[in-house]
Amino acid sequence: MIDRTGAAVSALVGLVSVLMLWHSTGMLDLWPFASAPHRGEHLIVDITPAPVTTLHEHYCNSSYPSYETYHPLSPLAKLLQVHVFHRHGDRAPSRNINPEPIWNECDGIVETLLLQTSDEDQSGRIPRFTRRMHNPGQGDTRDYRNGMFWEGNCYAGQLTRKGVEQMRALGRGLQSVYVDPPNGHSLWIDGEKPDIGDVAIRSTDVWRTIQSAQFLASAMFPSADPLHPVEIEIRPVQVDSLTVSELGCPRLQEIMKTLKGKGTPYDHYYAAPAKQLASQFDAILSASGIPLERYFDMLMCRSCNDKPRPCHPANTSLCITDSHVQHVMALASNWMQYEYTSGGSPARIEAARLRVGPLLKELLDRMQAATHSTSRLSAPRLFLYSGHDTTIGALLYLLQAADKRWPGYAANVAVELWQDGDGRWVRILFNGRPVKALSCDYDRCGWPAFLEYCKPFLPSDIDRECGSMPVSETRS
Known part of the structure; x- marks a missing residue:
């Protein structure tokens, strides 16, 4: 008291x-x-x-799911499928506002590229290439476009070392819950532990979200074969539902x-x-x-x-x-x-259907498939989506979540589908804790109730409902 x-x-x-x-x-x-x-x-x-x-x-450091704080839906409940939406980690500013301080928080963050065709493995015959971004303001004496770039090794909007560690921490937290719990007990309905082949990964076409997805997945599956290619799905921005933007509609x-x-x-x-x-x-x-x-x-x-x-x-x-x-x-x-x-x-309601509806429809279609099959080959068990603060915010507002704070770096929403006895249940966690919302009790929301709530936000024909838009339109 x-x-x-x-x-x-x-x-x-x-x-x-x-x-x-x-x-x-x-x-x-x-x-x-x-x-x-x-x-x-x-x-x-x-x-x-x-x-x-x-x-x-909150904003600078989001909480993560962890084995110590996580609990199953019930002692006998088993997981059918999990979708994790997350924001990228800490980053440098997107644009310069003079005078900008030196940004030296991005050293050592490189990307290894391996050229490979779809029908043959060339890993033993060609070298690996490293992609490193060069900031024109770093070590240059010329004034690039009136101070557009700052001094240091960070490119505009680039993931920082802190951001890398945030994504690794989130990956380790997810690993301790969904992949390899310390107690050795699998939460999945078939009793098996997922591997990297059971995961579908998506990212927006932005370097910091792609790198965030890579660092998260590598920490989540540290024993994965380094020579085995892991696919990250990226879509054109005009039709990418993860951007939850007005483009193309x-x-x-x-x-x-x-x-x-x-x-x-x-x-x-x-x-x-x-x-x-x-x-x-x-x-x-x-x-x-x-x-x-x-x-x-x-x-x-x-x-x-x-x-x-x-x-x-x-x-x-x-x-x-x-x-x-x-x-x-x-x-x-x-x-x-x-x-x-x-x-x-x-x-x-119509705006939410057109903006977030396509992403919601993909989510429900995949969850619906999991209710009809428990085969590892029929559908991935884990879906990882690397996006932005607006991705997380749009999802939470669609659910009418009580927490209205701006989603911070590495903010994460886990949508879990459970089998408990004869019933199926949805649990949604925001930064490791059940979402409190007007739409449902997401500590344990019935699958039929969740479907019923989502109905008004599901587009029947998104192209027809949005109309047409010239392909040449891009974000400002």
Whole structure:
């Protein structure tokens, strides 16, 4: 009782501190319980903004599943299939905002390439090649495009050494649960332990997500044959469901344009204050027209690697502060809620179906196949998906998860399909813990109930529902 009282007092003190911060920065005027024009859109799900948390406790370092904290669905339950979606590890900024500190966190991270045709093994006849990215700002005296690149060995958006270790830690955690538990007892329905051949791996076509998938899988299966090729499936960005983007879907673009229009909740709670805050940062750093998204990228990367806050070039006492960073994180959480909330209006349900529906349909199709067969050859047991913060966020918002914090580096969602007696059950873990959500109890959600909840978000014909889009369109 004493422990609970102390925790409650600590939580209350923390809440008061956060409210004081929000009041001092004007954030109390930005939340959904403030008055604003809604244009008839009412979100019936809980969209209370995510709490402001210490970056290093959540964003910079996500928790992992582990043998010590994991427990089976029940003593007699057995696994049929597991899907693990994860964000890449810690990285360098995607773009430079002068003045940028030296980024020397990426040395020793190389990629070995082995040329091989589909019908013959050439591993003994040709050399292996190593891919190493060269940063034009490293050791060069020329000013590349007005400081586009920083000094150091990190390429834009590249996985850092810290990011590598995060993915290895996640891989070891998954190994201790699903592959080789220390007690030697397999959780799988046939009693066998999976090997690298039982895994299907997907990644977005981004170097840091591909490398994250490689480091995770190598830690998850440390005894795999180094000469045996492991396939990582990569799809064109226009049709890659892991990107959960608007690319290739004109109908989704049309919906989101309407939901983000002038006078909408998105405009009031995110777009307008984001523009205002970005202008403040421009003034502090003597910059011009830099959107808040770029400041968010730079500040999070700096924070997680203990880099100094940026200051005005001619006045080092005028700097971006910790309060500014918390303000940015709170606005970012607002952005994610209005971008991915899946309920409240027909338009939002349709947007979720078009954006996340294709990935959800793939997931359910594979889980459905596992309910009809337990053969290792008929379907992979483990599916690994290497994506981004938006991948994880979109999935959690589709499930109406209670945790609305921005998914941190190495954030992970495990979707488990269990056989327990005559029933099949779904359990979903976020960073190793059961997801608390409005849609179902994901500590033990019945398979039929899960299917029923997912129905409104499953596209019947995604091409027809989206319409056509020129293949030449790419991300900005």
